[in-house]
Amino acid sequence: PFICCNEVGNMPSNSTLLSLVVATTFVAICTAAGRSSPYYPHTVNCASSKPPKGWEIKNSCDLEGDFSAIIERPLPEWYADMKFGIFIHWGVYSVPSYGTEWYWHNVECGQSKIADFQDKNYGKNFSYLDFSPMFHAELFNASAWVEVFKNAGVQYVLPVGKHHDGFCMWDATETSPGWNAYEVGPKRDVLTEVYNATIAAGLDFGIYYSQFEWFDEHFVADWEANYTTRTYVEKKVIPQRLELVNKYPKAMLWHTDGGWMAPDAYWGNLDWLTYLYSKSPLASRVVSCNSMGFGCCKAEGQKCFEYGDAPSGGDRTTAGYIVPHYYTNQMTIQKSSWSWDRSENTLDDFLTTQELIFTIVSTTAWNGTTVINVGPTADGLMPPIFQERLGDMGAWMAVNSEAIYNTRPFPPGQDGSDVFYTQNVQKRTVYAITLSYPTDNTLVLNNTKCSTVSKAELLTSAAPIAVAFKCDASSVLRVTLPVPPRGSQWGWVVRLSGLN
Numbered sequence: 001p002f003i004c005c006n007e008v009g010n011m012p013s014n015s016t017l018l019s020l021v022v023a024t025t026f027v028a029i030c031t032a033a034g035r036s037s038p039y040y041p042h043t044v045n046c047a048s049s050k051p052p053k054g055w056e057i058k059n060s061c062d063l064e065g066d067f068s069a070i071i072e073r074p075l076p077e078w079y080a081d082m083k084f085g086i087f088i089h090w091g092v093y094s095v096p097s098y099g100t101e102w103y104w105h106n107v108e109c110g111q112s113k114i115a116d117f118q119d120k121n122y123g124k125n126f127s128y129l130d131f132s133p134m135f136h137a138e139l140f141n142a143s144a145w146v147e148v149f150k151n152a153g154v155q156y157v158l159p160v161g162k163h164h165d166g167f168c169m170w171d172a173t174e175t176s177p178g179w180n181a182y183e184v185g186p187k188r189d190v191l192t193e194v195y196n197a198t199i200a201a202g203l204d205f206g207i208y209y210s211q212f213e214w215f216d217e218h219f220v221a222d223w224e225a226n227y228t229t230r231t232y233v234e235k236k237v238i239p240q241r242l243e244l245v246n247k248y249p250k251a252m253l254w255h256t257d258g259g260w261m262a263p264d265a266y267w268g269n270l271d272w273l274t275y276l277y278s279k280s281p282l283a284s285r286v287v288s289c290n291s292m293g294f295g296c297c298k299a300e301g302q303k304c305f306e307y308g309d310a311p312s313g314g315d316r317t318t319a320g321y322i323v324p325h326y327y328t329n330q331m332t333i334q335k336s337s338w339s340w341d342r343s344e345n346t347l348d349d350f351l352t353t354q355e356l357i358f359t360i361v362s363t364t365a366w367n368g369t370t371v372i373n374v375g376p377t378a379d380g381l382m383p384p385i386f387q388e389r390l391g392d393m394g395a396w397m398a399v400n401s402e403a404i405y406n407t408r409p410f411p412p413g414q415d416g417s418d419v420f421y422t423q424n425v426q427k428r429t430v431y432a433i434t435l436s437y438p439t440d441n442t443l444v445l446n447n448t449k450c451s452t453v454s455k456a457e458l459l460t461s462a463a464p465i466a467v468a469f470k471c472d473a474s475s476v477l478r479v480t481l482p483v484p485p486r487g488s489q490w491g492w493v494v495r496l497s498g499l500n
Contacts, residue, residue, distance in 0.1 A: 038132045039178025040166060042215040046109035048223040049214060049261070051294060055226075060263035061296035061307070065270050070307050071298065073277070075326050079252075079287045079309060081406040083364050084397070085206070086149045086390075087330065087373035088159040088194070089338040092167045092185065094378040095131040096122075101339035101375075104128040104165050105214050132167065135185035140380025142190075142197035148382060149203065152390035153397030155405070156204035158255055158371055159194045161244060166213035168240075170247065175239045186380075195248050206253030207244050211237055211291065212261040227266045241272060249281040254288040259306075264293025289328045300325070310369055318359070319366040322413040329363040331356075332373040333389050340375035340383060350385055353392040354435070357490045360393070361433050364404050365413045365420035396490050399461050403431035403493045415446050430496040432479075437492060443479040445494075450477035454498030460485040464495060 061067050093101045099114040100106070106114040107128065118126070149157055162168045168175070170191035171182035181190045198205045213219055218232035245251070254276055259267055269292055277283060287309035297304035297311070300323050305311035310328045315338075318329045332338055333351050344350075351359075356372065363370045372393075374386045397404065407422035410430050414420050418436045423429065432445050450471035456479050457464035468480040479494055 037178075038129045038184045040129055040176075041217045042166075043217045043220040044108050044215050045220045045223070046105075048220045049105065049109070051261075052223055052226050055263070055294065058295045059297075060265065060294040061270070061292055063263065064265045064293075067270060067296075067307060070270070070273050070277075073309065075309055076285075076287060078285075079369075080326055080408070082155045082204070083369050083404045083407070084152075084154055084360060085156040085158050085253075085369065085371035086152070086154045087208070087338070087371045088145075088157070088376065089163070089373060090190075090376045091160065091163055091169060091339070092128070092132045092135050092165060093163070093339050094376065095134045097340045097342045097375075097378065099343060100337040100341055101163055101165075103339075108215075128165070132179075132184045135181075135378055137181075137186035137188065137190065137378070137380040140186065140188075140190070140193075140376075142193040143200075145194070145376070145382060146197040146201045146203065148387055148390055150201050152394040153401055154203065154390075156206055156253060156371075157194065157198045158206035158208055158253060159191060160208045160210075161191050162210050162213075162240070164210050164212065164214050164258060166216055170244070172240065172243070175236060175243055192247070195251070199250055204253070205248065205251045206255050207248060207251050208255045208257065209240070209244060210258040211256055211267055212258035222266070223262075227262055230266060230268075233266060233268065237267065238272075245276070245280045245282050251282055252285050252287065254282070254286060254290075256289070257291045259291035259293050259296070262293055264296050267293055269293065269296075298325075318363050319368060321366060322409045322411060323367050325367075327368045329359065329368050329370045330373070331359050331370060333386055334373075334375060338373050338375060340377050351389070353389055353396075354490050356389060356393060357396055358435055360404065361420050361435065361491060362414070364407060364422055365409055365433070367409045367413075392490070399488070400433070400459055400491065400493045403433055403459070403495070407431065412447055419443075419445065428498065430499045432494045432496060433491055434494070435491045437484050438481065441481045441483065443481055443494060445477040445479065447475070448477050448496070448499060449475050450496075450499065451475065452498050453477065453496050455496070457495045457497075458482070458485070459493040459495060461487060467494070 089101050093103045096103050098117050103114065107118045161170060166179060168180035171189040172180035173183060181188060195205050216232055218235055222229050222232050269290065273288060276286060289310050289312055290306055290308040292306050297306045303317065305325065305327055310326045312328045312330055315330055316332065319327060334341060334344055335349055335351060336344060360370045374382060376382050403422055407424055410421035410423035418434055420433045422431045434443055453469060453471060456467050456469040458467050458481060465482060470478050
């Protein structure tokens with residue numbers, strides 16, 4: 001099979017005429033039929049997933065320049081209003097759908113369970129690239145996905161544009177020829193379809209982009225050169241960054257991964273983020289959640305948050321208390337995998353609706369935004385359990401979203417194990433969110449300085465219900481609730497007016 005249309009110039013020939021005839025035929029076939037096989041020049045070196053010898057894990061951003069403008073950039077209020085996003089991990093790894101989106105790396109680099117699965121079901125000579133033509137996405141409908149997300153109360157959509165396997169979900173024929181969804185597998189510009197459907201639905205869009213690729217031949221060569229060369233960044237990362245921000249001008253979030261594989265000067269994130277904020281097509285309305293180079297993060301308690309407008313402290317990481325800097329809590333519905341994993345096939349392998357409601361409530365109370373991940377199947381369908389969980393969240397948000405959207409933390413953020421606080425500063429309204437209904441129908445709220453409370457209301461699906469309350473001398477507020485409203489579950493919100 002023909003591998004790559006741009007290799008004609010390197011074809012051996014015995015005569016100029018023969019070369020011309022063969023080359024012309026080769027190009028004609030490729031142009032008419034497209035690529036018939038994936039093309040991804042790569043070198044499997046499992047050691048390249050770790051820092052090379054001689055590198056100490058320290059803050060490599062300090063070696064690059066002054067990041068103060070990035071670190072101290074004021075958070076746009078419109079982004080602080082956004083509390084709920086959706087993450088989508090979908091790609092070639094969705095074909096085997098076994099052992100997470102790190103499938104290729106796990107097969108090559110020593111996870112015997114995954115390697116045994118590969119050998120047993122596909123054979124020892126079957127490569128990861130061979131999965132890409134099987135990634136048909138024949139039932140993929142971006143609008144149907146976005147409808148599910150919107151009904152869940154999602155405010156922004158964050159699909160994976162490229163993960164660590166290097167496979168691009170957009171038409172990357174210029175920057176990753178032969179290894180993108182437009183040429184191989186779906187033969188559709190998948191990312192653009194999701195972008196268009198998202199914008200049409202009135203939701204915001206973000207771009208997830210992995211800076212490093214496990215086995216890209218140039219990245220591995222740069223690693224072997226101890227990052228004294230930047231061939232991979234110059235040939236692929238910089239062109240793809242520019243390609244993405246120009247292709248999706250209405251994107252409001254730049255979300256990167258994989259920076260932890262190299263010193264930050266290798267990636268050039270200082271120059272890139274400066275451009276992103278000041279001169280890129282997204283500059284007028286963009287925020288970032290970045291994966292920086294070795295050690296580039298700001299310590300906050302027991303966690304270290306990477307630089308950016310809403311940094312992450314790691315996968316499935318929440319703060320645990322009110323932090324001074326807005327942060328991102330990246331959470332999966334399927335407990336152990338971001339992509340659809342067929343080996344997780346019991347209900348215990350998935351977060352319950354109650355656990356997801358806890359995640360978004362606690363993250364909001366602690367000054368964060370929650371992005372919840374789904375992993376569609378290789379054919380493009382959204383597994384029913386994801387639809388059910390998101391539908392439940394939508395039902396809860398339909399009643400209680402005013403305690404989540406457009407809010408800010410209200411100190412101390414949490415009261416005991418089940419009560420959390422948020423506030424709408426403009427409305428002088430505080431929300432007490434309890435995740436367990438009190439057995440005696442009396443909600444006890446501490447530390448509220450409740451002497452100025454003028455009204456207390458329980459939010460319900462019909463209308464808010466005014467409830468009795470009493471503030472005692474020690475500023476403990478006791479709210480008398482009715483029997484649990486019919487159909488309510490997972491969490492209840494008491495709206496307090498007049499509280500300072």
